[in-house]
Amino acid sequence: MSIEKIELIDGIKKFRQEVQTSFHMPGHKNKPNILKEIGENLHDYDITETIGTDNLHFPTGMIKNTLESIGKSYGAKKSYIVVNGTSCGVISSIMACTSPGDFILVQRDCHKSVYNAVILGGLKVEYLYPEFNREHGLNFSVSLEKLEQMLIDYPKIKLVVLTYPTFYGVCFDIKKAAEIVHKYGKILMIDEAHGSHLNFCSKLPPAAERSGADIVAQSTHKTLPAMTQSSILHVCSDRVDTEKVSRMLRMLQTTSPSYILMASTQRAVEYMDKYGEERLCKNIEMFRTKTKELRELGVNVLTDDFLKENGSHAFDETRAVISLNDVGINGKELEIILREKYKIQMEMSDLMYTVGYITAADEPEDIARLFDSVKEIYLDAKNENKGSSRVFIEEFPRLTQEISMKNAFYSESELVLADDSFGRISADFIIPYPPGIPLICPGEIIKEETIEYAKSILANGINVNGIDANNMLRVVK
Numbered sequence: 001m002s003i004e005k006i007e008l009i010d011g012i013k014k015f016r017q018e019v020q021t022s023f024h025m026p027g028h029k030n031k032p033n034i035l036k037e038i039g040e041n042l043h044d045y046d047i048t049e050t051i052g053t054d055n056l057h058f059p060t061g062m063i064k065n066t067l068e069s070i071g072k073s074y075g076a077k078k079s080y081i082v083v084n085g086t087s088c089g090v091i092s093s094i095m096a097c098t099s100p101g102d103f104i105l106v107q108r109d110c111h112k113s114v115y116n117a118v119i120l121g122g123l124k125v126e127y128l129y130p131e132f133n134r135e136h137g138l139n140f141s142v143s144l145e146k147l148e149q150m151l152i153d154y155p156k157i158k159l160v161v162l163t164y165p166t167f168y169g170v171c172f173d174i175k176k177a178a179e180i181v182h183k184y185g186k187i188l189m190i191d192e193a194h195g196s197h198l199n200f201c202s203k204l205p206p207a208a209e210r211s212g213a214d215i216v217a218q219s220t221h222k223t224l225p226a227m228t229q230s231s232i233l234h235v236c237s238d239r240v241d242t243e244k245v246s247r248m249l250r251m252l253q254t255t256s257p258s259y260i261l262m263a264s265t266q267r268a269v270e271y272m273d274k275y276g277e278e279r280l281c282k283n284i285e286m287f288r289t290k291t292k293e294l295r296e297l298g299v300n301v302l303t304d305d306f307l308k309e310n311g312s313h314a315f316d317e318t319r320a321v322i323s324l325n326d327v328g329i330n331g332k333e334l335e336i337i338l339r340e341k342y343k344i345q346m347e348m349s350d351l352m353y354t355v356g357y358i359t360a361a362d363e364p365e366d367i368a369r370l371f372d373s374v375k376e377i378y379l380d381a382k383n384e385n386k387g388s389s390r391v392f393i394e395e396f397p398r399l400t401q402e403i404s405m406k407n408a409f410y411s412e413s414e415l416v417l418a419d420d421s422f423g424r425i426s427a428d429f430i431i432p433y434p435p436g437i438p439l440i441c442p443g444e445i446i447k448e449e450t451i452e453y454a455k456s457i458l459a460n461g462i463n464v465n466g467i468d469a470n471n472m473l474r475v476v477k
Helices: 008-018 036-040 062-074 086-096 112-121 144-153 174-183 242-252 259-297 304-309 331-342 364-384 405-410 448-459
Strands: 021-023 078-082 103-107 124-128 131-133 138-141 157-163 187-192 215-218 231-235 319-323 344-346 354-357 413-417 472-476
Touching: 021 364, 036 259, 062 078, 062 231, 062 259, 078 086, 078 242, 078 259, 086 112, 086 187, 086 215, 086 231, 086 242, 103 112, 103 144, 112 405, 124 144, 144 157, 144 174, 174 187, 231 242, 231 259, 259 364, 319 331, 319 364, 331 344, 331 354, 331 364, 344 354, 344 364
Parallel strands: 021 344, 103 124, 103 157, 157 187, 187 215
Antiparallel strands: 078 231, 131 138, 215 231, 319 354, 413 472
């Protein structure tokens, strides 16, 4: 039987026909009204550096003015538009605040871009492991007591890199964390890829850039109505050398930056300045109403009160995090049912949860439709009495770093079967994607239980980068 080959443009058209409601990035949710002017005049916005158009790498005119406006909106000392995505902003931030050989403290459930910065910058890493709740299969938060103890135990640490909020909307006490980091004379870098909207709504946890962080990277295309790959980087204190940040961005960003992406970033921030508080507050009220309904039925859906009871500081209530494992539906299965039966596209899923973004571009009716669909799926499954399919998500393995990430990454390597890799040194990342948090990093000794967990993820239809279709992975030769 032949399989139809669909190329990019036809594939995009097919996707648009299949999805009516999106809780997936980009944050504009493909609603034409927000970026209407840019979208309808795309050719006019697709320009490059020439007389009168300014230069992103050395802005002196209209781009400089836009960056100043964005910085004012966020309360930053200096802001940068990043058109290579937040990964570029994260790497530039870390490398601007360190020199080769420096030690940094990293929250272990951070994005792979942090580890890429370690390789590119020739850095040494200590890990702060999140507080894992096995019953609910979630990293609830980082312990600030453990953060302080790490800074006491490892005085050579120069930079602390934390994720706020997490992919699941979990937030620690950012203000207290900043106080602790600064108490020991360190720099605090926050990967706020999932939190560029926090600045615009009083009902949400405080924004990192207004809470003591020194440098903050944000994905405006995730939670603001900007086009994919649009990001912002904020320098928020004098502890960070802005000239070094600028040099890193000039080195790592394209020399042909997209004016379409820059324009969409400007428009997204302007939209949030004008409408963000009102629209997000409306959506949060609907979110609270609908999550209450589901929790009263017995559905495991994350709420602020629930997380606080389990030790987390706060929850971003623009994140729909839902589990139907108790009625025999795992996270990936729920994502597929929502897509195929209800034409609702979620952001991602793991073995236990399905996750969706709610942004200012959504309407309360969109949120109601999502939760009503979940309610219907839950009741149908309960009536069928399928029983529980609880699959416990494992906490991050504490693997031995045998050689540095950089040396492992650049070492001569070979492909081996996953089952033959136990005890070998990984030459690449093993990463469930999304969310892009490595289970195994280059230079770490591979354990059997970690590979078995990765295989269970693959068996449930979730992508794992680093293990190919033939069940092979790369190890140091």
